[in-house]
Amino acid sequence: MIIREGDTITAIATAPGESGIGIVRISGPEAKRIAARAFRAVSGKPLEELPGRRMNYGHIYNPDSGEIIDEVLVATMKAPHTYTREDVVEIHCHGGNAAVRKILEIIVDLGARVAEPGEFTKRAFINGRLDLSQAEAVMDIIHSKSEMGLKTAVSQLEGRLSRYLDEIKDKLLSVMAGVEASIDFPEHDIEEQTREVLLMDTRQAEDMVERLLSTSSGGRIVREGLKTAIIGKPNVGKSSLLNALLRENRAIVTEVPGTTRDVIEEYINLKGIPLRLMDTAGIRETDDLVESIGVEKTREYMENADLVLLMLDAARPLSQDDRKILDIIKDKRAIVLINKTDLEIKLNVEEITKKYHEWPVIHMSLIKDMGLDVLEDTIYNLVFSDGITSGDAVMVTRVRHADCLRRAKRSLEDAIKAMGNGLPIDLVSIDIKAALEALGEITGDNITEDIVDRIFEDFCIGK
Ligand SMILES: Nc1nc2c(ncn2[C@@H]2O[C@H](COP(=O)(O)OP(=O)(O)OP(=O)(O)O)[C@@H](O)[C@H]2O)c(=O)[nH]1
Numbered sequence: 001m002i003i004r005e006g007d008t009i010t011a012i013a014t015a016p017g018e019s020g021i022g023i024v025r026i027s028g029p030e031a032k033r034i035a036a037r038a039f040r041a042v043s044g045k046p047l048e049e050l051p052g053r054r055m056n057y058g059h060i061y062n063p064d065s066g067e068i069i070d071e072v073l074v075a076t077m078k079a080p081h082t083y084t085r086e087d088v089v090e091i092h093c094h095g096g097n098a099a100v101r102k103i104l105e106i107i108v109d110l111g112a113r114v115a116e117p118g119e120f121t122k123r124a125f126i127n128g129r130l131d132l133s134q135a136e137a138v139m140d141i142i143h144s145k146s147e148m149g150l151k152t153a154v155s156q157l158e159g160r161l162s163r164y165l166d167e168i169k170d171k172l173l174s175v176m177a178g179v180e181a182s183i184d185f186p187e188h189d190i191e192e193q194t195r196e197v198l199l200m201d202t203r204q205a206e207d208m209v210e211r212l213l214s215t216s217s218g219g220r221i222v223r224e225g226l227k228t229a230i231i232g233k234p235n236v237g238k239s240s241l242l243n244a245l246l247r248e249n250r251a252i253v254t255e256v257p258g259t260t261r262d263v264i265e266e267y268i269n270l271k272g273i274p275l276r277l278m279d280t281a282g283i284r285e286t287d288d289l290v291e292s293i294g295v296e297k298t299r300e301y302m303e304n305a306d307l308v309l310l311m312l313d314a315a316r317p318l319s320q321d322d323r324k325i326l327d328i329i330k331d332k333r334a335i336v337l338i339n340k341t342d343l344e345i346k347l348n349v350e351e352i353t354k355k356y357h358e359w360p361v362i363h364m365s366l367i368k369d370m371g372l373d374v375l376e377d378t379i380y381n382l383v384f385s386d387g388i389t390s391g392d393a394v395m396v397t398r399v400r401h402a403d404c405l406r407r408a409k410r411s412l413e414d415a416i417k418a419m420g421n422g423l424p425i426d427l428v429s430i431d432i433k434a435a436l437e438a439l440g441e442i443t444g445d446n447i448t449e450d451i452v453d454r455i456f457e458d459f460c461i462g463k
Pocket residue numbers: 232233234235236237238239240241252253254255256257258259260261280281282283339340341342343364365366367368
């Protein structure tokens with residue numbers, strides 16, 4: 001994606017579909033002039049003479065035929081105090097597909113170019129209004145699936161992550177200055193005292209990187225959801241559990257074993273934590289082709305899951321199929337659910353608890369609506385023990401950021417080792433510089449164009 005200077009871009013900023021209003025946004029030097037040619041205010045004044053940052057009531061016309069397209073409100077915002085730091089015009093028309101599309105078409109005919117996904121935000125980044133981590137936060141806000149995800153993304157947009165990184169970078173810059181001062185005067189070898197101070201500062205910076213890195217597994221869960229797979233042999237009540245947690249009849253439930261063939265995936269919001277819940281095909285030896293494909297898929301999902309909910313039938317003794325499943329999931333983090341406790345109990349729970357004592361065991365009866373709240377509390381506590389805080393602390397939510405932090409950490413470790421071994425100080429400076437560069441990639445201080453393009457490609461149209 002190349003930004004051509006003088007380019008004016010436009011896009012529909014609202015989601016497709018029927019709705020009260022729809023918004024067409026224009027950004028760039030020609031934004032106001034283009035909008036003015038399609039807009040007639042009811043007051044009769046040209047758009048150029050109307051005050052900015054106010055809703056001006058009027059109509060969008062087809063400039064060729066003079067035909068009215070829609071009744072609208074138009075706001076103009078002058079650079080640089082706008083989202084993109086360019087002149088911006090927003091046309092608020094009626095929602096649905098027809099009006100917004102036609103208005104977009106007219107704006108394009110008048111000289112604007114259709115924006116690429118994320119191009120408005122990319123301009124905000126290039127024009128220095130947002131750093132890269134803040135631009136990513138914009139996308140995370142749009143995609144956030146829970147209150148906690150939203151809170152973390154907003155705090156990142158407000159610049160909390162950037163400020164924390166700035167603190168580390170400042171520390172490293174002062175180490176750099178100390179190191180370079182001693183390189184400039186090679187005749188005075190670096191004094192022991194100075195070396196000590198530089199070492200201490202580098203260690204502190206490394207601690208800060210480490211602290212941030214330790215939030216990354218919790219941060220990923222906050223952003224993407226905790227991948228939770230419901231696993232068990234057929235007919236134990238897995239789909240019933242999905243429906244109960246969702247509080248709607250999403251999956252088909254029948255008394256026929258092998259009802260669920262494909263993996264059903266839904267997001268639920270568990271006290272603010274997003275859960276990516278997967279109902280899977282019951283695992284058993286089977287000759288049925290479709291079912292065996294489903295079972296294979298279940299294994300795949302189970303391997304990638306952050307948490308496995310293993311469901312067993314209280315009314316049946318542990319079977320060969322159950323034992324096989326237990327063996328497959330033995331290294332996973334799991335919660336054992338004993339369902340159907342309303343029936344006569346034939347399952348020997350001790351056989352499981354003895355061997356897998358670290359897994360919580362919950363007795364439930366989905367038919368009687370029992371045990372669900374215990375399960376919700378257990379999952380919640382498990383996730384919180386992962387170092388997820390209530391969204392008030394700085395957190396790393398993206399794999400990209402965690403990768404940069406890991407690189408920074410390695411360079412700092414090398415620097416500390418070099419300092420400790422009394423290696424020449426200019427070698428230390430190479431490591432500190434590498435750490436600074438890795439940290440700078442998070443906020444986009446020094447980053448190649450194709451990385452920037454890749455990041456913005458994932459954005460939605462109109463943002
Ligand atoms: N008695 C009793 N029956 C239950 C309970 N929970 C679910 N069932 C019944 O068990 C049967 C199977 O439930 P499902 O939720 O379809 O089971 P599943 O594990 O998804 O089954 P598959 O998709 O075939 O693997 C249905 O007839 C449910 O009504 C319970 O707590 N007690």
